[in-house]
Amino acid sequence: MEIVRRGLKRITGQTIRAIAYSNREKYSQQASLFSDLLGTSLRQIVRRGKWLLFTFENSMGALNHLGMSGRWFVYESEVIGQDLASFSKSQTLLVDFRGSSITEKLSLFEKLGFSVEHPPLNALSHGNTSVSSNPVEGQEFFHLNKHGAKISTSRKEVTHEFSAHPFFSPHIQLMFILDGSVAIFEDVRTFGYFRVYSNSQTMFSLPSLQELGPDILDKAFDIKEFEKRLKKYPRSVICAKLLDPKVIAGCGNIYRNEALFLAKLNPFRKIGNLDKSEIHRLAKALVQVGATALNYGGSSIQSFANAEGARGRMQERFLVYGKAGFPCPSCSSVIQKTKFQQRSVYWCSQCQE
Ligand SMILES: [Zn+2]
Incomplete structure (x- = not known):
């Protein structure tokens, strides 16, 4: 956006x-x-x-x-x-x-x-x-x-x-x-x-609009606020809450998959089981993914185009999103894919624990 x-x-x-x-x-x-x-x-x-x-x-x-x-x-x-x-x-x-x-x-x-x-x-x-x-x-x-x-x-x-x-x-x-x-x-x-x-x-x-969580593209991303909002859902799995705008704003399915991979976190871990350093790692990964997306003009998956109709080049940079069956860029294990709450989750079972 x-x-x-x-x-x-x-x-x-x-x-x-x-x-x-x-x-x-x-x-x-x-x-x-x-x-x-x-x-x-x-x-x-x-x-x-x-x-x-x-x-x-x-x-x-x-x-x-x-x-x-x-x-x-x-x-x-x-x-x-x-x-x-x-x-x-x-x-x-x-x-x-x-x-x-x-x-x-x-x-x-x-x-x-x-x-x-x-x-x-x-x-x-x-x-x-x-x-x-x-x-x-x-x-x-x-x-x-x-x-x-x-x-x-x-x-x-x-x-x-x-x-x-x-x-x-x-x-x-x-x-x-x-x-x-x-x-x-x-x-x-x-x-x-x-x-x-x-x-x-x-x-x-x-x-x-008032209830929105910290914005993934905000240069001054508020990690403490993100942590506070995330911890309201100790029994939820982490990947589900990354799509909740009340927890984090501006994070779509591509961003959450890429960020969880960068942070080396299994998408299905319970939020209550994450320690402070893991949450901070995740926050940094989210901000990094957002910044990369901006540099590359966004992604053009599902007919996304920027305002001038040009296609973004972000998809050339995906690490795990859309890569089911391909080798993990880090350890060469096969990237997994599953549907969770109607959305695709991609992850490496070796790198993401
Ligand atoms: Zn891996």
């Missing part, structure tokens, strides 16, 4: 000119909140564990989780329309046209990938057919489908079928058209989300 956050950093400070979102309920039910984001700019993106927290100049906020397969892409506006596959399901696009001239509107269309070689200029200024929704005063809505875009406005009652230059992947859930770029949130398996809050303070005080 830290890699993603860094990739998205360059869109901060830019004004949101338009937002397209999937008609999936978790996005469409936020229509009025999305509408409130139009015209404001993105102030900051911070990370807490596996969440990205967006704050906007108008004091709104948004909580983003990538779920299993969420990815962000940032494109310079010119390339939109060339790189993206055709879209296949209905999506809604909110555009802030308040105060825009026809020229500005057309340039927005161009950014969106629509063909404007034969712009029906008068269709933008004089309506000719009916309105299919109830737009907010002063805003214009596009209704996108595989045939093109329909535009409607409360002032002029315009609708127009544009010849679409297809740019929507069916998996795109959210798209921000900003001053200098387009940021796209794609989520194939749809476990991710982007929840908008009318006040960012409400978001920052969510219990799930």
Whole structure:
């Protein structure tokens, strides 16, 4: 997530000119909140564990989780329309046209990938057919489908079928058209989300964020706090609690397997049986794995990509993760794999006691 956050950093400070979102309920039910984001700019993106927290100049906020397969892409506006596959399901696009001239509107269309070689200029200024929704005063809505875009406005009652230059992947859930770029949130398996809050303070005080344990990527990782939180579960096995964000934030399945190997600890030992030096060894290994991942651009397993769509190189560095049946890099014994609580655990039975 830290890699993603860094990739998205360059869109901060830019004004949101338009937002397209999937008609999936978790996005469409936020229509009025999305509408409130139009015209404001993105102030900051911070990370807490596996969440990205967006704050906007108008004091709104948004909580983003990538779920299993969420990815962000940032494109310079010119390339939109060339790189993206055709879209296949209905999506809604909110555009802030308040105060825009026809020229500005057309340039927005161009950014969106629509063909404007034969712009029906008068269709933008004089309506000719009916309105299919109830737009907010002063805003214009596009209704996108595989045939093109329909535009409607409360002032002029315009609708127009544009010849679409297809740019929507069916998996795109959210798209921000900003001053200098387009940021796209794609989520194939749809476990991710982007929840908008009318006040960012409400978001920052969510219990799930307040309760987070020390962060694996924090330079000042608090070992004592980690130890205290871990020891609340003496009867749990160590590998289970490394995936609990209340114990350690930002640690996924890859990190926990790699860290347990580095710390030479058997994943199934009871926490109550670990001594102080073992817990400290584990904490150091976790921080080391986190730092390595940052250096190598994160891992790209399970369709992870950083914000620019580039694949990370972390997976070339795995010691045990995904290496079942291969020799241990340290003692050459065969790496073991087992499913535990639906997640794969990899370890070397010789090195990890
Ligand atoms: Zn070994």
